[in-house]
Amino acid sequence: MFEYSHRHDSERRRLLQLGAYALGGSIFAGSAAWAKTLAALPQEAKAWNFERTPDAHHDVVVIGGGISGLSAAYSLKNMGRPDVLVLEARDRVGGRTLNAPSAGGGYVELGGQWVGPTQDAVLQLMGHLGIGKFKTYDTGRMVNDTSEALNALELLDYLAAIRRIDNLSKQVPLNDPWNCPNAAQWDAMTVRDWMNQNMTTDAAKDLIDLTVQADFGGPARSVSFLWFLFYVHSGTDFNTMSDDAQRWRIEGGAQMISLRLAQRVQNQVALNANVDAVVWGPHGALIHYGGRRLVSASKVIIAMMPKDIERMHFYPQLPADRQALQSRWNAGGGDKYFAVYPTPFWRQQGLNGQAISDNQFIVMSWDNSPSSGTPGVLGGFGILEGENRPPTLALRRRLVLRSFADWFGPQAWNPISFHEKSWGLDPLTEGCVTPLEPGLLTAFGPSLRAPVGPIHWAGTETSTVWCGYMDGAVRAGVRAAKEVDRLLM
Numbered sequence: 204m205f206e207y208s209h210r211h212d213s214e215r216r217r218l219l220q221l222g223a224y225a226l227g228g229s230i231f232a233g234s235a236a237w238a239k240t241l242a243a244l245p246q247e248a249k250a251w252n253f254e255r256t257p258d259a260h261h262d263v264v265v266i267g268g269g270i271s272g273l274s275a276a277y278s279l280k281n282m283g284r285p286d287v288l289v290l291e292a293r294d295r296v297g298g299r300t301l302n303a304p305s306a307g308g309g310y311v312e313l314g315g316q317w318v319g320p321t322q323d324a325v326l327q328l329m330g331h332l333g334i335g336k337f338k339t340y341d342t343g344r345m346v347n348d349t350s351e352a353l354n355a356l357e358l359l360d361y362l363a364a365i366r367r368i369d370n371l372s373k374q375v376p377l378n379d380p381w382n383c384p385n386a387a388q389w390d391a392m393t394v395r396d397w398m399n400q401n402m403t404t405d406a407a408k409d410l411i412d413l414t415v416q417a418d419f420g421g422p423a424r425s426v427s428f429l430w431f432l433f434y435v436h437s438g439t440d441f442n443t444m445s446d447d448a449q450r451w452r453i454e455g456g457a458q459m460i461s462l463r464l465a466q467r468v469q470n471q472v473a474l475n476a477n478v479d480a481v482v483w484g485p486h487g488a489l490i491h492y493g494g495r496r497l498v499s500a501s502k503v504i505i506a507m508m509p510k511d512i513e514r515m516h517f518y519p520q521l522p523a524d525r526q527a528l529q530s531r532w533n534a535g536g537g538d539k540y541f542a543v544y545p546t547p548f549w550r551q552q553g554l555n556g557q558a559i560s561d562n563q564f565i566v567m568s569w570d571n572s573p574s575s576g577t578p579g580v581l582g583g584f585g586i587l588e589g590e591n592r593p594p595t596l597a598l599r600r601r602l603v604l605r606s607f608a609d610w611f612g613p614q615a616w617n618p619i620s621f622h623e624k625s626w627g628l629d630p631l632t633e634g635c636v637t638p639l640e641p642g643l644l645t646a647f648g649p650s651l652r653a654p655v656g657p658i659h660w661a662g663t664e665t666s667t668v669w670c671g672y673m674d675g676a677v678r679a680g681v682r683a684a685k686e687v688d689r690l691l692m
Protein backbone atom coordinates (compact mmCIF):
# COMPACT_ATOMS: atom_id res chain seq x y z
CA MET A 204 0.00 0.00 0.00
CA PHE A 205 2.70 2.45 1.05
CA GLU A 206 5.97 2.85 -0.75
CA TYR A 207 8.49 2.91 2.03
CA SER A 208 11.70 3.48 0.09
CA HIS A 209 12.63 6.78 -1.50
CA ARG A 210 12.84 6.91 -5.23
CA HIS A 211 16.35 7.32 -6.57
CA ASP A 212 15.47 10.23 -8.84
CA SER A 213 14.09 12.40 -6.03
CA GLU A 214 17.25 14.47 -5.54
CA ARG A 215 17.61 15.12 -9.26
CA ARG A 216 14.00 16.15 -9.54
CA ARG A 217 14.38 18.51 -6.56
CA LEU A 218 17.38 20.19 -8.19
CA LEU A 219 15.41 20.65 -11.41
CA GLN A 220 12.62 22.28 -9.45
CA LEU A 221 14.99 24.60 -7.62
CA GLY A 222 16.48 25.56 -10.96
CA ALA A 223 13.05 26.36 -12.36
CA TYR A 224 12.35 28.41 -9.26
CA ALA A 225 15.55 30.37 -9.51
CA LEU A 226 14.71 31.23 -13.10
CA GLY A 227 11.06 32.11 -12.53
CA GLY A 228 11.13 33.48 -8.97
CA SER A 229 7.75 31.87 -8.47
CA ILE A 230 5.92 29.40 -10.66
CA PHE A 231 3.21 32.02 -10.92
CA ALA A 232 5.45 34.90 -12.00
CA GLY A 233 4.74 36.08 -15.49
CA SER A 234 1.90 33.65 -16.06
CA ALA A 235 -0.77 35.36 -18.10
CA ALA A 236 -3.34 32.73 -17.16
CA TRP A 237 -2.62 33.33 -13.50
CA ALA A 238 -2.88 37.09 -13.88
CA LYS A 239 -6.27 36.53 -15.47
CA THR A 240 -7.42 34.37 -12.54
CA LEU A 241 -6.36 37.04 -10.04
CA ALA A 242 -7.95 39.84 -12.04
CA ALA A 243 -11.23 37.96 -12.09
CA LEU A 244 -11.44 37.65 -8.29
CA PRO A 245 -14.70 39.05 -6.92
CA GLN A 246 -14.67 41.98 -4.52
CA GLU A 247 -15.21 39.75 -1.45
CA ALA A 248 -11.94 37.89 -2.20
CA LYS A 249 -9.88 41.08 -2.20
CA ALA A 250 -9.97 41.02 1.62
CA TRP A 251 -7.48 38.13 1.52
CA ASN A 252 -5.02 40.09 -0.57
CA PHE A 253 -4.19 37.26 -2.94
CA GLU A 254 -2.18 39.59 -5.16
CA ARG A 255 0.72 39.76 -2.68
CA THR A 256 3.78 37.51 -2.97
CA PRO A 257 3.05 34.20 -1.18
CA ASP A 258 5.07 33.39 1.97
CA ALA A 259 6.29 30.19 0.33
CA HIS A 260 5.68 27.77 -2.51
CA HIS A 261 5.27 24.01 -2.16
CA ASP A 262 4.88 21.17 -4.62
CA VAL A 263 1.85 20.04 -2.69
CA VAL A 264 -0.26 21.60 0.05
CA VAL A 265 -2.43 19.10 1.94
CA ILE A 266 -5.41 20.63 3.71
CA GLY A 267 -6.45 18.56 6.74
CA GLY A 268 -4.13 16.82 9.21
CA GLY A 269 -6.25 13.76 9.94
CA ILE A 270 -5.17 10.23 9.07
CA SER A 271 -5.91 10.77 5.38
CA GLY A 272 -4.05 14.05 4.90
CA LEU A 273 -1.04 12.81 6.86
CA SER A 274 -1.03 9.51 4.94
CA ALA A 275 -0.95 11.55 1.73
CA ALA A 276 1.96 13.67 2.98
CA TYR A 277 3.89 10.64 4.22
CA SER A 278 3.30 8.78 0.94
CA LEU A 279 4.57 11.75 -1.04
CA LYS A 280 7.64 11.94 1.15
CA ASN A 281 8.27 8.25 0.52
CA MET A 282 7.78 8.78 -3.21
CA GLY A 283 10.63 11.30 -3.14
CA ARG A 284 8.49 14.42 -2.86
CA PRO A 285 9.35 16.00 0.47
CA ASP A 286 8.14 19.49 -0.48
CA VAL A 287 4.69 19.09 1.07
CA LEU A 288 2.99 21.29 3.63
CA VAL A 289 0.06 19.97 5.70
CA LEU A 290 -2.31 22.67 6.94
CA GLU A 291 -4.36 21.60 9.98
CA ALA A 292 -6.97 23.91 11.48
CA ARG A 293 -6.76 22.51 15.01
CA ASP A 294 -3.89 22.71 17.47
CA ARG A 295 -3.45 18.96 17.07
CA VAL A 296 -3.35 16.34 14.36
CA GLY A 297 -5.69 13.35 14.17
CA GLY A 298 -9.03 14.86 13.14
CA ARG A 299 -11.76 12.38 13.99
CA THR A 300 -9.37 10.36 16.19
CA LEU A 301 -8.65 11.91 19.56
CA ASN A 302 -7.02 10.55 22.73
CA ALA A 303 -7.88 12.39 25.93
CA PRO A 304 -5.93 11.69 29.13
CA SER A 305 -8.08 10.22 31.91
CA ALA A 306 -7.73 9.78 35.67
CA GLY A 307 -5.72 6.73 36.69
CA GLY A 308 -3.01 7.38 34.12
CA GLY A 309 -5.09 6.14 31.20
CA TYR A 310 -6.71 7.68 28.15
CA VAL A 311 -10.06 7.59 26.42
CA GLU A 312 -10.58 7.53 22.67
CA LEU A 313 -13.17 10.16 21.84
CA GLY A 314 -13.26 9.43 18.10
CA GLY A 315 -12.45 6.39 15.93
CA GLN A 316 -10.86 3.53 17.82
CA TRP A 317 -11.32 -0.02 16.40
CA VAL A 318 -9.62 -1.82 13.55
CA GLY A 319 -10.48 -5.22 12.12
CA PRO A 320 -9.74 -7.92 9.57
CA THR A 321 -9.47 -6.90 5.89
CA GLN A 322 -8.46 -3.36 6.98
CA ASP A 323 -5.06 -4.10 5.49
CA ALA A 324 -4.04 -0.51 4.75
CA VAL A 325 -4.32 0.79 8.30
CA LEU A 326 -2.95 -2.45 9.78
CA GLN A 327 0.08 -2.30 7.50
CA LEU A 328 0.64 1.36 8.31
CA MET A 329 0.38 0.68 12.05
CA GLY A 330 2.96 -2.09 11.70
CA HIS A 331 5.25 0.25 9.81
CA LEU A 332 4.87 2.96 12.47
CA GLY A 333 5.52 0.48 15.31
CA ILE A 334 1.98 0.72 16.70
CA GLY A 335 0.57 -2.50 18.16
CA LYS A 336 -2.98 -3.75 18.45
CA PHE A 337 -4.78 -5.83 21.06
CA LYS A 338 -8.04 -7.75 21.13
CA THR A 339 -11.16 -5.87 22.21
CA TYR A 340 -12.08 -7.24 25.64
CA ASP A 341 -14.90 -9.74 25.19
CA THR A 342 -14.40 -12.39 27.85
CA GLY A 343 -17.62 -13.01 29.74
CA ARG A 344 -21.26 -12.21 29.24
CA MET A 345 -22.81 -9.35 27.31
CA VAL A 346 -25.91 -7.59 28.67
CA ASN A 347 -28.92 -7.61 26.34
CA ASP A 348 -31.21 -4.82 27.55
CA THR A 349 -33.50 -4.85 24.51
CA SER A 350 -37.19 -5.51 24.98
CA GLU A 351 -37.16 -8.96 23.42
CA ALA A 352 -34.73 -11.44 21.91
CA LEU A 353 -35.45 -12.67 18.36
CA ASN A 354 -37.62 -15.81 18.14
CA ALA A 355 -36.83 -18.50 15.57
CA LEU A 356 -38.95 -16.91 12.83
CA GLU A 357 -37.43 -13.48 13.39
CA LEU A 358 -33.93 -14.94 13.40
CA LEU A 359 -34.56 -16.66 10.06
CA ASP A 360 -35.94 -13.41 8.64
CA TYR A 361 -32.84 -11.56 9.87
CA LEU A 362 -30.36 -14.12 8.51
CA ALA A 363 -32.10 -14.30 5.12
CA ALA A 364 -32.02 -10.50 4.86
CA ILE A 365 -28.29 -10.35 5.64
CA ARG A 366 -27.63 -13.00 2.99
CA ARG A 367 -29.58 -11.00 0.40
CA ILE A 368 -27.92 -7.73 1.42
CA ASP A 369 -24.48 -9.34 0.99
CA ASN A 370 -25.43 -10.70 -2.44
CA LEU A 371 -26.90 -7.38 -3.62
CA SER A 372 -23.93 -5.43 -2.30
CA LYS A 373 -21.60 -7.41 -4.57
CA GLN A 374 -23.53 -6.00 -7.56
CA VAL A 375 -22.49 -2.47 -6.55
CA PRO A 376 -19.11 -1.60 -8.09
CA LEU A 377 -16.79 0.06 -5.59
CA ASN A 378 -15.30 2.56 -8.04
CA ASP A 379 -18.57 3.84 -9.44
CA PRO A 380 -21.60 2.67 -7.41
CA TRP A 381 -23.72 5.19 -9.35
CA ASN A 382 -23.19 3.08 -12.49
CA CYS A 383 -24.57 -0.22 -11.22
CA PRO A 384 -27.59 -1.47 -13.21
CA ASN A 385 -30.03 -0.89 -10.32
CA ALA A 386 -28.47 2.37 -9.14
CA ALA A 387 -31.49 4.58 -9.85
CA GLN A 388 -33.93 2.21 -8.16
CA TRP A 389 -31.76 1.58 -5.09
CA ASP A 390 -30.81 5.22 -4.67
CA ALA A 391 -34.47 6.24 -4.75
CA MET A 392 -35.28 4.12 -1.68
CA THR A 393 -34.12 3.98 1.93
CA VAL A 394 -32.83 0.92 3.79
CA ARG A 395 -36.16 0.84 5.67
CA ASP A 396 -38.09 0.85 2.36
CA TRP A 397 -36.11 -2.19 1.24
CA MET A 398 -36.67 -3.94 4.58
CA ASN A 399 -40.43 -3.27 4.39
CA GLN A 400 -40.56 -4.84 0.93
CA ASN A 401 -38.31 -7.80 1.67
CA MET A 402 -38.62 -8.74 5.35
CA THR A 403 -41.57 -10.01 7.32
CA THR A 404 -40.85 -9.34 11.02
CA ASP A 405 -40.49 -6.00 12.80
CA ALA A 406 -37.97 -7.32 15.35
CA ALA A 407 -35.55 -8.42 12.60
CA LYS A 408 -35.95 -5.06 10.83
CA ASP A 409 -35.27 -3.24 14.11
CA LEU A 410 -32.06 -5.21 14.62
CA ILE A 411 -30.76 -4.15 11.20
CA ASP A 412 -31.88 -0.62 12.02
CA LEU A 413 -29.67 -0.73 15.14
CA THR A 414 -26.65 -1.63 12.96
CA VAL A 415 -27.46 1.14 10.48
CA GLN A 416 -27.75 3.61 13.37
CA ALA A 417 -24.38 2.50 14.80
CA ASP A 418 -22.44 2.30 11.52
CA PHE A 419 -23.99 5.19 9.57
CA GLY A 420 -24.99 7.57 12.36
CA GLY A 421 -28.59 7.73 11.14
CA PRO A 422 -31.75 5.59 11.10
CA ALA A 423 -32.53 3.12 8.27
CA ARG A 424 -35.49 5.27 7.22
CA SER A 425 -33.12 8.09 6.15
CA VAL A 426 -30.21 6.20 4.52
CA SER A 427 -30.07 5.54 0.76
CA PHE A 428 -30.21 1.80 0.04
CA LEU A 429 -27.59 2.24 -2.71
CA TRP A 430 -25.20 3.98 -0.29
CA PHE A 431 -25.87 1.22 2.28
CA LEU A 432 -25.04 -1.52 -0.25
CA PHE A 433 -21.91 0.31 -1.41
CA TYR A 434 -20.79 0.73 2.21
CA VAL A 435 -21.36 -2.96 3.01
CA HIS A 436 -19.36 -3.99 -0.09
CA SER A 437 -16.68 -1.43 0.78
CA GLY A 438 -16.42 -2.97 4.29
CA THR A 439 -16.22 -6.53 2.80
CA ASP A 440 -19.68 -7.79 3.88
CA PHE A 441 -22.37 -7.10 6.48
CA ASN A 442 -20.88 -9.11 9.34
CA THR A 443 -17.32 -7.93 8.73
CA MET A 444 -18.53 -4.33 8.74
CA SER A 445 -20.93 -4.55 11.67
CA ASP A 446 -19.00 -6.95 13.89
CA ASP A 447 -15.42 -7.83 12.90
CA ALA A 448 -14.55 -4.15 12.38
CA GLN A 449 -14.45 -3.86 16.18
CA ARG A 450 -12.10 -6.80 16.74
CA TRP A 451 -8.95 -4.92 17.76
CA ARG A 452 -7.97 -1.81 19.68
CA ILE A 453 -4.89 0.29 18.98
CA GLU A 454 -2.08 0.44 21.58
CA GLY A 455 -1.85 3.99 22.88
CA GLY A 456 -5.16 4.98 21.26
CA ALA A 457 -6.13 5.61 17.64
CA GLN A 458 -4.77 9.15 17.54
CA MET A 459 -1.33 7.53 17.82
CA ILE A 460 -1.47 6.83 14.05
CA SER A 461 -1.60 10.54 13.22
CA LEU A 462 0.86 11.52 15.97
CA ARG A 463 3.42 9.07 14.56
CA LEU A 464 2.75 10.12 10.95
CA ALA A 465 3.21 13.76 11.94
CA GLN A 466 6.57 12.86 13.51
CA ARG A 467 7.63 11.26 10.24
CA VAL A 468 6.75 14.33 8.19
CA GLN A 469 7.94 16.59 11.01
CA ASN A 470 8.50 20.13 9.75
CA GLN A 471 5.81 19.81 7.17
CA VAL A 472 2.76 20.18 9.44
CA ALA A 473 1.38 23.61 10.35
CA LEU A 474 -1.12 23.58 13.23
CA ASN A 475 -3.71 26.32 13.93
CA ALA A 476 -3.73 26.69 10.16
CA ASN A 477 -7.41 26.93 9.30
CA VAL A 478 -7.77 27.35 5.53
CA ASP A 479 -10.49 29.82 4.67
CA ALA A 480 -9.95 30.48 0.97
CA VAL A 481 -8.34 28.87 -2.08
CA VAL A 482 -7.72 30.53 -5.44
CA TRP A 483 -7.08 27.96 -8.14
CA GLY A 484 -6.06 28.13 -11.76
CA PRO A 485 -4.35 26.13 -14.48
CA HIS A 486 -0.91 26.44 -12.86
CA GLY A 487 -1.67 25.78 -9.24
CA ALA A 488 -3.33 27.37 -6.25
CA LEU A 489 -3.00 30.08 -3.65
CA ILE A 490 -4.10 29.05 -0.18
CA HIS A 491 -4.99 31.51 2.56
CA TYR A 492 -4.75 30.10 6.09
CA GLY A 493 -4.21 30.91 9.74
CA GLY A 494 -5.89 34.31 9.41
CA ARG A 495 -3.12 35.96 7.36
CA ARG A 496 -0.73 33.44 5.81
CA LEU A 497 -0.59 32.81 2.06
CA VAL A 498 1.16 29.93 0.29
CA SER A 499 1.19 28.80 -3.29
CA ALA A 500 1.19 25.18 -4.40
CA SER A 501 1.43 23.29 -7.66
CA LYS A 502 -1.11 20.77 -6.38
CA VAL A 503 -3.54 20.71 -3.48
CA ILE A 504 -4.97 17.68 -1.69
CA ILE A 505 -8.04 18.37 0.42
CA ALA A 506 -8.44 15.60 3.00
CA MET A 507 -11.66 15.87 4.96
CA MET A 508 -15.36 15.04 4.81
CA PRO A 509 -17.13 16.73 1.84
CA LYS A 510 -19.40 18.54 4.30
CA ASP A 511 -16.40 20.12 6.05
CA ILE A 512 -15.04 21.46 2.75
CA GLU A 513 -18.21 23.58 2.50
CA ARG A 514 -16.71 26.06 4.98
CA MET A 515 -13.92 27.08 2.57
CA HIS A 516 -14.26 29.69 -0.17
CA PHE A 517 -13.06 28.78 -3.65
CA TYR A 518 -12.22 31.22 -6.45
CA PRO A 519 -13.34 30.48 -9.09
CA GLN A 520 -16.23 28.56 -7.55
CA LEU A 521 -16.08 24.77 -7.67
CA PRO A 522 -18.18 23.10 -10.42
CA ALA A 523 -21.89 22.98 -9.60
CA ASP A 524 -21.92 19.18 -9.12
CA ARG A 525 -19.08 19.34 -6.64
CA GLN A 526 -20.74 22.17 -4.72
CA ALA A 527 -24.01 20.24 -4.56
CA LEU A 528 -22.20 17.13 -3.30
CA GLN A 529 -20.60 19.11 -0.48
CA SER A 530 -23.62 21.16 0.54
CA ARG A 531 -25.96 18.15 0.57
CA TRP A 532 -23.53 15.73 2.24
CA ASN A 533 -24.93 14.83 5.66
CA ALA A 534 -23.03 13.50 8.64
CA GLY A 535 -24.30 11.59 11.65
CA GLY A 536 -23.49 13.09 15.05
CA GLY A 537 -21.62 10.43 17.05
CA ASP A 538 -21.90 11.11 20.79
CA LYS A 539 -19.38 9.16 22.81
CA TYR A 540 -19.19 8.89 26.63
CA PHE A 541 -16.59 7.32 28.91
CA ALA A 542 -16.52 6.56 32.63
CA VAL A 543 -13.15 5.64 34.14
CA TYR A 544 -12.78 3.46 37.27
CA PRO A 545 -9.73 2.30 39.28
CA THR A 546 -10.30 -1.25 37.93
CA PRO A 547 -12.63 -2.92 35.39
CA PHE A 548 -14.85 -4.22 38.23
CA TRP A 549 -17.41 -5.75 35.82
CA ARG A 550 -14.86 -8.36 34.73
CA GLN A 551 -14.95 -9.99 38.21
CA GLN A 552 -18.70 -10.51 37.75
CA GLY A 553 -18.16 -12.41 34.50
CA LEU A 554 -19.35 -9.45 32.41
CA ASN A 555 -17.45 -8.22 29.36
CA GLY A 556 -18.63 -4.61 29.61
CA GLN A 557 -20.70 -4.90 26.45
CA ALA A 558 -24.41 -4.05 26.46
CA ILE A 559 -27.05 -3.16 23.91
CA SER A 560 -30.27 -1.41 24.81
CA ASP A 561 -33.37 0.02 23.16
CA ASN A 562 -34.62 1.78 26.28
CA GLN A 563 -31.67 3.63 27.85
CA PHE A 564 -29.79 6.84 27.09
CA ILE A 565 -26.77 4.69 26.14
CA VAL A 566 -27.62 2.29 23.32
CA MET A 567 -24.36 0.37 23.30
CA SER A 568 -21.46 0.00 25.75
CA TRP A 569 -18.10 -1.72 25.73
CA ASP A 570 -14.96 -2.24 27.84
CA ASN A 571 -12.51 0.41 26.67
CA SER A 572 -9.74 -0.29 29.22
CA PRO A 573 -6.16 -0.18 27.91
CA SER A 574 -4.40 -3.49 27.22
CA SER A 575 -2.97 -3.49 30.78
CA GLY A 576 -6.55 -3.56 32.12
CA THR A 577 -5.95 -0.53 34.37
CA PRO A 578 -7.70 1.79 34.75
CA GLY A 579 -11.08 0.27 33.93
CA VAL A 580 -12.89 2.19 31.23
CA LEU A 581 -16.48 1.84 30.06
CA GLY A 582 -17.41 3.46 26.75
CA GLY A 583 -20.88 4.13 25.42
CA PHE A 584 -22.71 5.65 22.45
CA GLY A 585 -25.56 8.03 23.28
CA ILE A 586 -28.69 8.04 21.15
CA LEU A 587 -29.97 11.57 21.84
CA GLU A 588 -27.83 13.85 19.71
CA GLY A 589 -27.93 17.38 18.40
CA GLU A 590 -30.96 19.35 19.58
CA ASN A 591 -32.31 16.33 21.48
CA ARG A 592 -29.18 16.03 23.56
CA PRO A 593 -29.83 16.55 27.31
CA PRO A 594 -28.77 20.15 27.90
CA THR A 595 -26.34 19.90 30.83
CA LEU A 596 -23.23 17.84 31.44
CA ALA A 597 -24.56 16.91 34.90
CA LEU A 598 -27.72 15.46 33.35
CA ARG A 599 -25.86 13.58 30.63
CA ARG A 600 -23.41 12.19 33.21
CA ARG A 601 -26.30 10.96 35.40
CA LEU A 602 -28.02 9.28 32.43
CA VAL A 603 -24.83 7.55 31.28
CA LEU A 604 -23.94 6.34 34.77
CA ARG A 605 -27.50 5.11 35.31
CA SER A 606 -27.18 2.93 32.17
CA PHE A 607 -23.81 1.61 33.34
CA ALA A 608 -25.08 0.99 36.91
CA ASP A 609 -28.17 -0.86 35.61
CA TRP A 610 -25.97 -3.17 33.57
CA PHE A 611 -22.79 -3.55 35.66
CA GLY A 612 -23.78 -2.74 39.26
CA PRO A 613 -23.80 0.25 41.65
CA GLN A 614 -20.00 0.72 41.54
CA ALA A 615 -20.59 2.33 38.15
CA TRP A 616 -22.03 5.41 39.90
CA ASN A 617 -18.55 6.42 41.15
CA PRO A 618 -16.10 6.93 38.28
CA ILE A 619 -12.75 8.64 38.89
CA SER A 620 -13.22 10.63 35.69
CA PHE A 621 -15.96 11.16 33.12
CA HIS A 622 -15.52 12.23 29.48
CA GLU A 623 -17.79 13.09 26.57
CA LYS A 624 -17.52 14.24 22.99
CA SER A 625 -20.29 15.20 20.59
CA TRP A 626 -18.82 15.32 17.08
CA GLY A 627 -21.99 16.82 15.65
CA LEU A 628 -21.31 19.94 17.75
CA ASP A 629 -17.66 20.25 16.73
CA PRO A 630 -17.16 23.33 14.54
CA LEU A 631 -14.33 21.69 12.55
CA THR A 632 -15.85 18.24 12.02
CA GLU A 633 -19.53 18.36 11.32
CA GLY A 634 -20.17 14.76 12.27
CA CYS A 635 -18.84 11.29 12.57
CA VAL A 636 -19.91 9.02 9.71
CA THR A 637 -22.29 9.43 6.79
CA PRO A 638 -25.96 8.40 6.54
CA LEU A 639 -26.17 9.59 2.91
CA GLU A 640 -29.73 10.42 1.88
CA PRO A 641 -31.45 8.92 -1.20
CA GLY A 642 -30.68 10.53 -4.55
CA LEU A 643 -27.31 12.06 -3.75
CA LEU A 644 -24.97 9.29 -4.87
CA THR A 645 -26.48 8.88 -8.35
CA ALA A 646 -26.80 12.64 -8.89
CA PHE A 647 -23.41 13.85 -7.64
CA GLY A 648 -21.30 10.77 -6.79
CA PRO A 649 -19.03 11.11 -9.87
CA SER A 650 -17.63 14.38 -8.46
CA LEU A 651 -16.48 12.70 -5.21
CA ARG A 652 -12.94 12.01 -6.48
CA ALA A 653 -12.81 13.93 -9.78
CA PRO A 654 -9.98 16.49 -9.50
CA VAL A 655 -10.86 20.16 -10.04
CA GLY A 656 -7.91 21.92 -11.67
CA PRO A 657 -4.98 21.43 -9.29
CA ILE A 658 -7.25 20.25 -6.44
CA HIS A 659 -7.43 16.55 -5.58
CA TRP A 660 -9.72 14.99 -2.99
CA ALA A 661 -8.79 12.64 -0.16
CA GLY A 662 -10.49 11.88 3.17
CA THR A 663 -12.05 8.54 4.08
CA GLU A 664 -15.31 9.40 2.31
CA THR A 665 -13.49 9.19 -1.04
CA SER A 666 -12.22 5.67 -0.43
CA THR A 667 -13.62 2.74 -2.36
CA VAL A 668 -12.56 0.27 0.36
CA TRP A 669 -13.56 0.74 4.00
CA CYS A 670 -15.15 4.07 3.15
CA GLY A 671 -15.87 5.97 6.38
CA TYR A 672 -13.24 4.11 8.41
CA MET A 673 -9.63 4.82 9.36
CA ASP A 674 -8.55 2.21 6.83
CA GLY A 675 -10.37 4.14 4.10
CA ALA A 676 -8.68 7.34 5.28
CA VAL A 677 -5.25 5.77 4.74
CA ARG A 678 -6.20 4.37 1.32
CA ALA A 679 -7.66 7.69 0.17
CA GLY A 680 -4.54 9.60 1.24
CA VAL A 681 -2.24 7.19 -0.59
CA ARG A 682 -4.44 7.30 -3.72
CA ALA A 683 -4.48 11.11 -3.80
CA ALA A 684 -0.70 11.20 -3.27
CA LYS A 685 -0.20 8.89 -6.27
CA GLU A 686 -2.54 11.06 -8.37
CA VAL A 687 -0.60 14.27 -7.77
CA ASP A 688 2.79 12.55 -7.97
CA ARG A 689 1.96 11.38 -11.50
CA LEU A 690 1.04 14.91 -12.54
CA LEU A 691 3.95 16.82 -11.02
CA MET A 692 7.06 17.16 -13.11
Ligand SMILES: Cc1cc2nc3c(=O)[nH]c(=O)nc-3n(C[C@H](O)[C@H](O)[C@H](O)COP(=O)(O)OP(=O)(O)OC[C@H]3O[C@@H](n4cnc5c(N)ncnc54)[C@H](O)[C@@H]3O)c2cc1C
Binds near residue numbers: 268318662
Ligand atom coordinates in the same frame (compact mmCIF):
# COMPACT_ATOMS: atom_id res chain seq x y z
C1 LIG B 1 -17.11 8.92 17.29
C2 LIG B 1 -16.41 8.26 16.14
C3 LIG B 1 -16.17 6.91 16.16
C4 LIG B 1 -15.51 6.28 15.09
N1 LIG B 1 -15.18 4.96 15.19
C5 LIG B 1 -14.36 4.41 14.26
C6 LIG B 1 -13.77 3.13 14.48
O1 LIG B 1 -13.92 2.53 15.55
N2 LIG B 1 -12.98 2.61 13.49
C7 LIG B 1 -12.73 3.29 12.33
O2 LIG B 1 -11.99 2.78 11.47
N3 LIG B 1 -13.23 4.54 12.13
C8 LIG B 1 -14.01 5.11 13.08
N4 LIG B 1 -14.46 6.39 12.92
C9 LIG B 1 -14.18 7.09 11.66
C10 LIG B 1 -12.72 7.53 11.60
O3 LIG B 1 -12.39 8.24 12.76
C11 LIG B 1 -12.56 8.38 10.35
O4 LIG B 1 -12.90 7.60 9.22
C12 LIG B 1 -11.14 8.91 10.10
O5 LIG B 1 -10.51 9.35 11.27
C13 LIG B 1 -11.23 10.03 9.07
O6 LIG B 1 -9.96 10.56 8.78
P1 LIG B 1 -9.81 11.71 7.67
O7 LIG B 1 -8.40 12.11 7.69
O8 LIG B 1 -10.42 11.24 6.41
O9 LIG B 1 -10.75 12.90 8.16
P2 LIG B 1 -10.67 13.78 9.49
O10 LIG B 1 -10.17 12.96 10.62
O11 LIG B 1 -12.00 14.40 9.65
O12 LIG B 1 -9.57 14.87 9.16
C14 LIG B 1 -9.87 16.10 8.56
C15 LIG B 1 -8.98 17.15 9.17
O13 LIG B 1 -9.20 18.39 8.50
C16 LIG B 1 -9.12 19.43 9.45
N5 LIG B 1 -9.82 20.59 8.92
C17 LIG B 1 -11.15 20.80 8.82
N6 LIG B 1 -11.39 21.99 8.23
C18 LIG B 1 -10.18 22.54 7.95
C19 LIG B 1 -9.77 23.76 7.32
N7 LIG B 1 -10.65 24.64 6.85
N8 LIG B 1 -8.45 24.01 7.21
C20 LIG B 1 -7.52 23.12 7.66
N9 LIG B 1 -7.86 21.94 8.25
C21 LIG B 1 -9.18 21.66 8.38
C22 LIG B 1 -9.78 18.84 10.68
O14 LIG B 1 -9.43 19.55 11.84
C23 LIG B 1 -9.27 17.41 10.65
O15 LIG B 1 -8.08 17.27 11.39
C24 LIG B 1 -15.12 7.04 13.97
C25 LIG B 1 -15.35 8.41 13.95
C26 LIG B 1 -15.97 9.03 15.02
C27 LIG B 1 -16.15 10.53 15.01
